[in-house]
Amino acid sequence: MGETHKYHLVGWDKVCSPIQFGGLGVRSSCAGGGALPLEEYLGCWINSRLNELFDAESISAIKRIIIPLVPTSDKLVWILDSKGHFSELKSAFNINNAQGSEVTEDIWKRLWKLKIHDRLKMLIWRIATGILPTRLTVVQKLGSGDISCPLCLEGEESIEHLFFKCPLARAILFGSNPAIFSHLISIPTCKDIIQYICEPHANSNSPIECPEHSSIQFALTLECIWNLRNQVVHNAYKINLVTQIRTLDARVLEYIQALDNYEADVGHSFWSAPSQGTIKVNVDAAISNDKATIAVVARNHRGIIINAWTKTLVYLDPTVAEASAICWALELAKAARFGSICIESDAKICVDAVSGPTTESPWKIRAISLQSLDLVGCFSFCSFNWVRRNANQLEHALAKVISQAPSFYCNLNSLPPSVVEAWNRDILSLGF
Structure with a gap:
């Protein structure tokens, strides 16, 4: 009695009664005539029911749909439009174009209008038309000769192998910032390379949210691989992948700085x-072969790292992973009892x-964005800023390092070397 606290047993029927009648509003597992699957309590897709109704491909697509924490009405979306809106003329045009991969005359014109050096445009044109003098192309013209790839010595040096299949080329693609996953790029013919470069936003695996930046990165990466190949063939160059990747990132x-008027907006x-x-x-988020890794780093007004977190996701879509990172950052900030926060990401969308x-907002991240907005009220101040990649290097380095390791929590004394460097x-940029 008095200030003594005790626990009292309450009947299950009272626990399951509605709140307005004095209960706790807990749903009974027997209300529907049987026990409910655990997934329904956890807000997940019910595997047993999915397996009964759909094939494996459909199940995989369904599981990528985010279930909102707060129940909302179902809504039809047009998946060929990023915002889910259906436009009769535009949607019909997109469906017609999706039926084939033929490169239109307009794409060729857009290649010449890209804000890249003419040398890069010529290289892309030679790749797309299949006239780049790889060993296989030369042998097909002359009738004899060595067709082995000079970089890996494992396969025939075709255009497809040199830029997308060769282990060294794939290492350069993966090592670039942000990483390009060659196994996720679908380019049936050489001509489709132009479409990938000119329309990076049409490919869900494009690593950068700004289309012009993505075009620049991909074009320069192709040039890097071709120049490295020529150095090996003609000058017996000894390959140093770390040097190649760092030089590529700098270029x-x-x-990008020149394109964005860097001097006026440093x-x-x-x-x-x-x-x-x-x-x-x-x-930030990093995508690997079978998972996504998201990283969150909290710093104070002097740039000191307070906390750093990472975890893995099953979502392989870069945009979904980036949106999930923002939502998780808000959850972590709430748990850490931060009062005033500023969330920064290089994913503009x-x-x-x-x-x-x-x-x-894009339909595929709408549910996650709503969850993020629900958490904003937990803080006295909360803002969201988009920053360029160079202002988000620490988080990118952390996500990339941990993409091949289990989830973990770390502090200032246990950061990986590449993260410490970033x-x-x-x-140093703060000038303290």
């Missing part, structure tokens, strides 16, 4: 400290989805 950044290209009392939380009308660059 990509140089092109403040957005480096990590900037938040105001005192606010915690800045940066997020995902930042726009939580900064503008949800009806205009963090030191951020500290």
